[in-house]
Amino acid sequence: MTTGGPPPASRDALEALVEALRRLPGVGVKSAQRMAYHLLQHDRPGAEALAAALVHAVRAVRHCARCHTFTEGELCRTCADPKRDAKLLAVVETPADQAALERSGGYRGLYFVLMGRLSPLDGVGTREIGIEPLLARAGDGTVEEVVLATGFTAEGELTAQAIAAALKARGLKVTRLARGVPVGSDLEYVDLSTIAYALHDRR
Amino acid sequence: MTTGGPPPASRDALEALVEALRRLPGVGVKSAQRMAYHLLQHDRPGAEALAAALVHAVRAVRHCARCHTFTEGELCRTCADPKRDAKLLAVVETPADQAALERSGGYRGLYFVLMGRLSPLDGVGTREIGIEPLLARAGDGTVEEVVLATGFTAEGELTAQAIAAALKARGLKVTRLARGVPVGSDLEYVDLSTIAYALHDRR
Numbered sequence: 001m002t003t004g005g006p007p008p009a010s011r012d013a014l015e016a017l018v019e020a021l022r023r024l025p026g027v028g029v030k031s032a033q034r035m036a037y038h039l040l041q042h043d044r045p046g047a048e049a050l051a052a053a054l055v056h057a058v059r060a061v062r063h064c065a066r067c068h069t070f071t072e073g074e075l076c077r078t079c080a081d082p083k084r085d086a087k088l089l090a091v092v093e094t095p096a097d098q099a100a101l102e103r104s105g106g107y108r109g110l111y112f113v114l115m116g117r118l119s120p121l122d123g124v125g126t127r128e129i130g131i132e133p134l135l136a137r138a139g140d141g142t143v144e145e146v147v148l149a150t151g152f153t154a155e156g157e158l159t160a161q162a163i164a165a166a167l168k169a170r171g172l173k174v175t176r177l178a179r180g181v182p183v184g185s186d187l188e189y190v191d192l193s194t195i196a197y198a199l200h201d202r203r
Numbered sequence: 204m205t206t207g208g209p210p211p212a213s214r215d216a217l218e219a220l221v222e223a224l225r226r227l228p229g230v231g232v233k234s235a236q237r238m239a240y241h242l243l244q245h246d247r248p249g250a251e252a253l254a255a256a257l258v259h260a261v262r263a264v265r266h267c268a269r270c271h272t273f274t275e276g277e278l279c280r281t282c283a284d285p286k287r288d289a290k291l292l293a294v295v296e297t298p299a300d301q302a303a304l305e306r307s308g309g310y311r312g313l314y315f316v317l318m319g320r321l322s323p324l325d326g327v328g329t330r331e332i333g334i335e336p337l338l339a340r341a342g343d344g345t346v347e348e349v350v351l352a353t354g355f356t357a358e359g360e361l362t363a364q365a366i367a368a369a370l371k372a373r374g375l376k377v378t379r380l381a382r383g384v385p386v387g388s389d390l391e392y393v394d395l396s397t398i399a400y401a402l403h404d405r406r
Contacts, residue, residue, distance in 0.1 A: 001289070012263075012275060013256075013259050013260045013263040013264050014260060014264055014273050014298075016259065017256040017257065017259075017260040018255070019378075020249070020252050020253040020255075020257075020286070021253065021256075021257035022385045023246060023249040023252070023253065023286070024241070024242070024249075025237055025238060025239045026225075026234060026237070026238075031229060033231070033299055034299075035227045035228060035229075036230055037273075037297060037298065037299070039227070039257070039261075040260060040261070040264050040273060041234045041319075043226060044261050046223070046226040047257045047260070047261050048229075048258070048261055049223050049256075050223040050224065050226065050253075050255070050257055051253075051254040051255075051257040051258045051261075052223075052228075052254075053219045053220040053222070053223035053224075054214075054220065054223075054242070054250045054253055054254040054257075055251070055253070055254045056219065056220075057216045057220040057239070057242075057243060057250070058242075058243070058247050058250050058251055058254075060215075060216040061216050061217055061243050069241060070217055070240075071316050072215065072216055091305075092241060095240065096236055096240070098404060100256070107235045115244050116244075150285075170282055176335070179209075198232050
């Protein structure tokens with residue numbers, strides 16, 4: 001007799017799938033069940049496509065030898081592009097942040113992707129975000145300015161400060177993205193600390 | 204030059220993974236990117252485990268020949284259990300609803316799992332939720348009472364009404380789960396239509 005737990009049928013394969021889906025970030029047990037039911041009931045080709053994409057990505061995707069972002073070759077396309085300005089190096093947290101900078105169209109330099117940010121409470125220190133490869137990359141003799149483009153969160157700021165200290169100790173020029181009022185915002189709806197920074201950094 | 208779109212590196216395998224993850228219900232492009240980055244950066248064994256679980260579930264999981272729920276054998280464990288009361292048949296929308304009824308410990312009969320509910324606006328009619336197999340199952344000569352345990356949403360009620368009409372036309376006894384005030388609720392916080400039903404169905 002079953003009086004609790006998962007559906008009484010097909011516990012093994014279905015349960016294993018729900019467990020595997022729960023390893024995705026932001027997916028709890030209810031979401032994982034809904035995903036599993038959906039795939040098995042309505043989209044088995046989608047389940048097979050996802051399995052194939054996972055296997056292929058795990059096999060093919062590695063880190064760019066220069067900037068550390070995801071790539072399938074030795075170098076990513078940005079690092080391999082001779083038209084980029086090799087004197088500028090932007091430090092970002094994730095490939096998504098890098099994509100946002102690219103979309104802005106305002107940056108022509110190269111990148112270093114930390115693949116994370118300092119988070120001492122979670123045990124993520126300077127070693128985990130690869131500060132040594134970054135220092136080696138920034139000190140290659142070509143880079144003249146490092147633009148810190150980590151997020152303006154507490155952890156992003158902490159990361160920027162730690163990297164800035166290490167780079168300045170090596171005599172490199174370090175800048176930070178400007179803080180201020182977002183384009184398109186009414187001042188009325190902007191938080192007070194952003195307004196304070198915008199006042200302080202007024203041009 | 205890339206000024207828009209996804210991260211400039213590794214577009215193929217990573218992009219394909221993001222696309223595949225977007226087929227999961229409730230996952231948009233931002234979530235899919237976060238999932239893909241997380242798996243590739245922090246949990247490649249998790250990605251491989253998910254791929255294997257997907258392949259195994261697609262291959263192994265099918266529908267129980269009697270109740271239509273997910274199972275790996277010809278019959279699910281509930282239908283194969285001789286201690287269940289075969290005179291009672293509960294109609295539920297999903298395996299998750301079946302599991303909820305099981306957890307209540309108050310039901311000893313068998314099930315029919317619709318794997319959905321009527322949703323005319325989405326093109327889900329009586330054929331899609333398998334009303335013919337249900338009528339055949341309920342009319343097997345053993346079932347004496349069909350308990351409609353679809354949800355108390357608009358679509359769940361519509362489903363229950365359609366099934367009730369078809370079953371009654373065949374002379375079967377049909378009951379519906381009671382509506383009323385949830386256990387542990389203050390009346391103050393219960394919605395008005397629930398209170399109205401609880402008054403109407405008072406014992």
